[in-house]
Amino acid sequence: MADKLILGVDIGGTKSAVALGNREGEIIDRRSELTLPLERSPQEALNSLTKIAKEMLKENKIEFDQLEGVGVSCGGPLDTKTGTIFAPPNLPGWVAVPVKQILEESFKIPVIVENDANATALAEWIFGAGRGARNVVFLTMGTGIGGGLILDGKLYRGTNDLAGEMGHQTLLMNGPLCGCGKRGCLEALASGPAIARLARESMMYGRHKRVVVLAGGNPEDITAKHVVDAAKEGDHFAIQILEEAGTYMGLGIANLIQILNPEIVIIGTIAVHAGDLVMNPIRSAVEEFAWKRSLEVCSIVPAELGDRSQDLAAIALVIEATNPGHKFTSSPVPLFQVRSEHLEEGFC
Amino acid sequence: MADKLILGVDIGGTKSAVALGNREGEIIDRRSELTLPLERSPQEALNSLTKIAKEMLKENKIEFDQLEGVGVSCGGPLDTKTGTIFAPPNLPGWVAVPVKQILEESFKIPVIVENDANATALAEWIFGAGRGARNVVFLTMGTGIGGGLILDGKLYRGTNDLAGEMGHQTLLMNGPLCGCGKRGCLEALASGPAIARLARESMMYGRHKRVVVLAGGNPEDITAKHVVDAAKEGDHFAIQILEEAGTYMGLGIANLIQILNPEIVIIGTIAVHAGDLVMNPIRSAVEEFAWKRSLEVCSIVPAELGDRSQDLAAIALVIEATNPGHKFTSSPVPLFQVRSEHLEEGFC
Numbered sequence: 001m002a003d004k005l006i007l008g009v010d011i012g013g014t015k016s017a018v019a020l021g022n023r024e025g026e027i028i029d030r031r032s033e034l035t036l037p038l039e040r041s042p043q044e045a046l047n048s049l050t051k052i053a054k055e056m057l058k059e060n061k062i063e064f065d066q067l068e069g070v071g072v073s074c075g076g077p078l079d080t081k082t083g084t085i086f087a088p089p090n091l092p093g094w095v096a097v098p099v100k101q102i103l104e105e106s107f108k109i110p111v112i113v114e115n116d117a118n119a120t121a122l123a124e125w126i127f128g129a130g131r132g133a134r135n136v137v138f139l140t141m142g143t144g145i146g147g148g149l150i151l152d153g154k155l156y157r158g159t160n161d162l163a164g165e166m167g168h169q170t171l172l173m174n175g176p177l178c179g180c181g182k183r184g185c186l187e188a189l190a191s192g193p194a195i196a197r198l199a200r201e202s203m204m205y206g207r208h209k210r211v212v213v214l215a216g217g218n219p220e221d222i223t224a225k226h227v228v229d230a231a232k233e234g235d236h237f238a239i240q241i242l243e244e245a246g247t248y249m250g251l252g253i254a255n256l257i258q259i260l261n262p263e264i265v266i267i268g269t270i271a272v273h274a275g276d277l278v279m280n281p282i283r284s285a286v287e288e289f290a291w292k293r294s295l296e297v298c299s300i301v302p303a304e305l306g307d308r309s310q311d312l313a314a315i316a317l318v319i320e321a322t323n324p325g326h327k328f329t330s331s332p333v334p335l336f337q338v339r340s341e342h343l344e345e346g347f348c
Numbered sequence: 349m350a351d352k353l354i355l356g357v358d359i360g361g362t363k364s365a366v367a368l369g370n371r372e373g374e375i376i377d378r379r380s381e382l383t384l385p386l387e388r389s390p391q392e393a394l395n396s397l398t399k400i401a402k403e404m405l406k407e408n409k410i411e412f413d414q415l416e417g418v419g420v421s422c423g424g425p426l427d428t429k430t431g432t433i434f435a436p437p438n439l440p441g442w443v444a445v446p447v448k449q450i451l452e453e454s455f456k457i458p459v460i461v462e463n464d465a466n467a468t469a470l471a472e473w474i475f476g477a478g479r480g481a482r483n484v485v486f487l488t489m490g491t492g493i494g495g496g497l498i499l500d501g502k503l504y505r506g507t508n509d510l511a512g513e514m515g516h517q518t519l520l521m522n523g524p525l526c527g528c529g530k531r532g533c534l535e536a537l538a539s540g541p542a543i544a545r546l547a548r549e550s551m552m553y554g555r556h557k558r559v560v561v562l563a564g565g566n567p568e569d570i571t572a573k574h575v576v577d578a579a580k581e582g583d584h585f586a587i588q589i590l591e592e593a594g595t596y597m598g599l600g601i602a603n604l605i606q607i608l609n610p611e612i613v614i615i616g617t618i619a620v621h622a623g624d625l626v627m628n629p630i631r632s633a634v635e636e637f638a639w640k641r642s643l644e645v646c647s648i649v650p651a652e653l654g655d656r657s658q659d660l661a662a663i664a665l666v667i668e669a670t671n672p673g674h675k676f677t678s679s680p681v682p683l684f685q686v687r688s689e690h691l692e693e694g695f696c
Contacts, residue, residue: 165607
């Protein structure tokens with residue numbers, strides 16, 4: 001088993017990648033290309049990825065029987081049992097694509113398909129900030145707020161693969177409209193686009209202009225990255241916006257702690273980039289809205305895997321599938337310890 | 349195994365009971381007595397329950413080696429590993445009581461101690477509305493709002509036995525004060541005392557008086573039961589109050605559905621007594637605040653076990669402990685089907 005290798009496939013809305021790795025989380029080789037969902041069919045895109053993967057294996061002198069399996073991480077909704085992707089928002093035209101079936105026909109080895117939030121939760125648990133924990137809540141905080149749950153040492157998928165939609169808990173009845181069509185979801189209050197919206201709205205009332213300068217002068221071009229950059233320069237207005245978003249994020253996390261009593265909550269993307277500027281308001285809100293007794297066993301930390309996250313997410317799927325509940329030691333780390341400030345790329 | 353019997357012990361703030369049952373959920377005999385936490389020590393109360401249990405076994409000609417174990421259901425917080433109860437609000441003076449150790453010394457057979465919400469969740473899963481489901485959310489809706497989670501066919505306890513505190517998710521920042529010390533918890537918005545508070549507050553503004561008549565003329569004496577009774581008589585004011593509480597309950601359940609993607613949500617106590625008067629607003633709110641795709645696999649139903657609930661809760665603990673993940677068939681029932689209108693006693 002120790003010599004076996006794993007192929008990870010990450011299908012993103014912009015770029016897709018194939019990575020060759022092992023159970024220790026080492027990436028031996030990787031290739032990426034544009035996904036181009038509007039220019040070619042899903043079958044063509046998958047054929048192209050298969051070709052790239054086969055070339056990469058050949059160059060590395062790896063035979064197929066040295067592979068344990070293929071993990072595919074991509075946007076949901078999807079059905080993990082059949083490995084079918086149903087029209088993810090970031091892949092226009094990918095309607096009911098039987099990814100598992102197509103890739104198993106090409107590779108002749110088992111293929112696991114999972115949504116990227118669950119896959120990244122597994123990667124952070126196996127290789128990152130959640131190592132050794134039994135109960136892990138992982139949350140992305142980027143274009144959307146999604147997540148994955150490791151409960152009693154296993155990925156919890158729910159009844160039809162929809163568990164972990166933590167960004168779509170309603171925190172503010174009649175609040176701002178969310179991309180999902182509901183109002184007042186955590187995602188509508190604390191995601192990257194929500195942070196950008198807060199900046200644009202406040203700008204209308206003549207608040208401080210540093211954020212708009214960073215955005216090149218046009219308020220319509222403001223993104224969360226401009227707000228984080230301005231806050232890092234000490235801009236008071238930008239700091240306040242991150243405090244508001246962080247407070248809602250903390251409220252949502254406090255609810256998760258009340259419901260799931262996790263050992264660790266891991267937050268990706270903006271929490272990693274902005275560091276204490278967003279982690280501090282998150283922690284303050286969690287302390288206000290969650291019970292002390294639950295917080296005593298729970299740490300709240302930024303994600304650790306940085307730009308290795310997507311490759312390891314796909315690879316982690318095969319590790320989980322071949323050895324579920326592979327390892328945990330149930331050793332909680334102290335409350336609110338920050339384990340890492342590693343940076344990730346690409347947060348809107 | 350089929351001949352083995354189980355002893356269930358339910359320790360309540362007012363009454364405690366011992367019940368003799370089997371794995372099929374039949375109660376063969378039961379005895380109860382007042383708990384009297386202010387008048388005698390925990391050791392005295394447990395000695396008395398032990399004595400009652402031994403007499404009951406003797407009268408039924410049951411030897412100890414015919415028992416599989418003893419299940420103890422009581423209020424939390426508690427530590428299930430050591431079987432220690434830590435100062436539950438309803439048992440003044442019960443501070444760090446090693447219930448498991450005390451009862452194992454008396455009975456010489458294994459004792460399982462669990463909080464009553466988790467125990468009742470197990471009972472509804474094994475014997476009641478949750479039969480055959482893989483992912484079950486159980487919620488009480490009485491003096492408090494607590495609950496238990498069956499996830500992937502197993503009771504999920506969390507890191508330090510605090511999972512399932514669904515009543516203490518914050519739904520309204522700066523909302524009414526909750527018994528737990530936070531503000532705007534689901535419990536402060538939809539529990540029995542919250543319903544009574546809504547009735548008393550509205551009374552101050554001269555709203556319809558039927559509820560206060562049922563309470564004997566004094567607004568201070570209004571309980572949730574008076575509101576439910578008035579609503580059943582068609583009193584518009586009381587119906588509106590149940591709609592408000594039911595809407596918050598539905599919002600809290602929608603959040604749980606987004607996070608946990610369960611197959612069934614089972615609601616006890618007031619949901620059972622008030623029936624559609626509270627189930628209908630719950631369902632409307634769930635449809636508004638949860639995703640259709642998650643609701644397609646999820647039914648929302650009142651609890652089924654009625655006044656057998658507490659005995660079966662204690663007995664279910666031994667079934668779970670001796671045969672975890674004992675059975676589920678993963679056969680979701682249709683959305684929003686009401687399976688039963690059986691009544692439970694004692695909802696504040």
